[in-house]
Amino acid sequence: RTVYVNGEYLPETEAKVSIFDRGFLMADAVYEVTSVLGGKLIDFEGHAVRLKRSLDELEMAEPCTKEELLEIHRKLVELNGIDEGLVYLQVSRGSDGDRDFVFPSEDTKPTLVLFTQNKPGLADSPAAKKGAKIISIEDIRWGRRDIKTVQLLYPSMGKMMAKKAGADDAWMIEDGHVTEGTSNNAYFVKDGVIVTRPLSNDILHGITRKAVLRLAEEAQLKVEERLFTIEEAKAADEAFTTSASAFVMPVVEIDGVALGDGTPGPIAKRLREIYLEESMKEAI
Numbered sequence: 606r607t608v609y610v611n612g613e614y615l616p617e618t619e620a621k622v623s624i625f626d627r628g629f630l631m632a633d634a635v636y637e638v639t640s641v642l643g644g645k646l647i648d649f650e651g652h653a654v655r656l657k658r659s660l661d662e663l664e665m666a667e668p669c670t671k672e673e674l675l676e677i678h679r680k681l682v683e684l685n686g687i688d689e690g691l692v693y694l695q696v697s698r699g700s701d702g703d704r705d706f707v708f709p710s711e712d713t714k715p716t717l718v719l720f721t722q723n724k725p726g727l728a729d730s731p732a733a734k735k736g737a738k739i740i741s742i743e744d745i746r747w748g749r750r751d752i753k754t755v756q757l758l759y760p761s762m763g764k765m766m767a768k769k770a771g772a773d774d775a776w777m778i779e780d781g782h783v784t785e786g787t788s789n790n791a792y793f794v795k796d797g798v799i800v801t802r803p804l805s806n807d808i809l810h811g812i813t814r815k816a817v818l819r820l821a822e823e824a825q826l827k828v829e830e831r832l833f834t835i836e837e838a839k840a841a842d843e844a845f846t847t848s849a850s851a852f853v854m855p856v857v858e859i860d861g862v863a864l865g866d867g868t869p870g871p872i873a874k875r876l877r878e879i880y881l882e883e884s885m886k887e888a889i
C-alpha cells in the first residue's frame with residue numbers, strides 16, 4: 606500500500622511518525638473515514654466540513670486546505686487502485702519532541718496521515734443481507750462524542766463484548782437511553798416511523814445519518830428525532846445503523862430478541878438501496 610504522511614506518498618513500511626506525537630501518547634487526534642464506491646469518494650464534502658469542526662473544537666490547526674485534502678484522497682485511491690473501500694484520515698496535534706500535558710506552541714505542525722483500505726464487495730455486502738445482531742452495553746465514554754477523536758478504546762472493547770456474546774456490535778446506553786452504536790448511529794422503526802436520537806454532544810453527528818434522514822423524508826417516511834430506550838428498540842418492527850463504512854446496516858436482533866421475523870426489515874433495506882444509489886450519483 607502507498608500511504609500519505611505529512612506531504613509525502615510512501616510505501617506503508619517507510620512511513621514514520623514521531624513516538625512523541627500527541628496522537629500516539631494522548632489520543633490528541635481526530636479522524637475521518639470516507640468510503641469509496643466505483644473509485645469515487647462518497648460525501649467528501651460532509652467529511653471535510655466535520656473534520657474542520659472537530660479541529661476547531663480542539664483548537665487544532667488545519668493541516669492543509671480542503672482542496673489539498675481532496676487531492677490527497679483521490680491520489681491515494683488511484684495509486685492503490687481502490688474501486689470499493691475506505692480512505693482513513695487522521696490529524697494529530699503533532700509534537701514538539703517531548704511529553705507534556707500542555708499543548709505544544711501554536712507553530713507546531715499537525716501530523717496528517719491518510720491510508721486506504723481495499724474492501725471489494727462493500728456495497729453488495731453479505732453482512733447487510735444477513736443483518737446485525739446487537740447487544741446493549743453501558744456508555745462510559747467522555748462527554749464530547751460529537752468530536753471525532755481517536756479515543757476508540759471503549760468502542761473497541763464494546764465490539765469485543767459483542768463478539769464474545771456471539772453478536773456483531775453493541776449499542777450504548779446512558780441514563781436509560783440509547784446513545785449510538787460503537788461506530789455508527791442507531792435507529793428503530795415502529796409503525797412506519799423511524800426513530801433516532803437527536804444531535805447533541807452525546808453522539809457523533811454522522812455524515813451518513815444526515816444523508817439518510819434527508820432521503821427518508823424525501824421518500825415520505827416519517828422521522829422522529831427523540832430519546833429512546835433499548836426496550837422500545839427491542840419491541841420495534843425493525844432497526845438499523847448508519848455509518849460511512851457500512852452505509853445502512855439492518856439490525857435483526859437486540860440482546861437476544863429477534864426483531865420482526867428476524868431478517869432485515871423493508872425500510873432498512875429500502876434506505877440502504879436509496880442511500881447507495883443517491884450517494885453514488887453525487888460521488889466525486
Ligand code: PLP
Pocket residue numbers: 638785786787788789790808809810811812813814847848849850
Ligand atoms: N457514531 C460513532 C461513534 C462513530 O464512530 C461513527 C462512525 O465512525 C458514526 C456514529 C457514524 O458516522 P458517519 O456516518 O459519519 O460515518
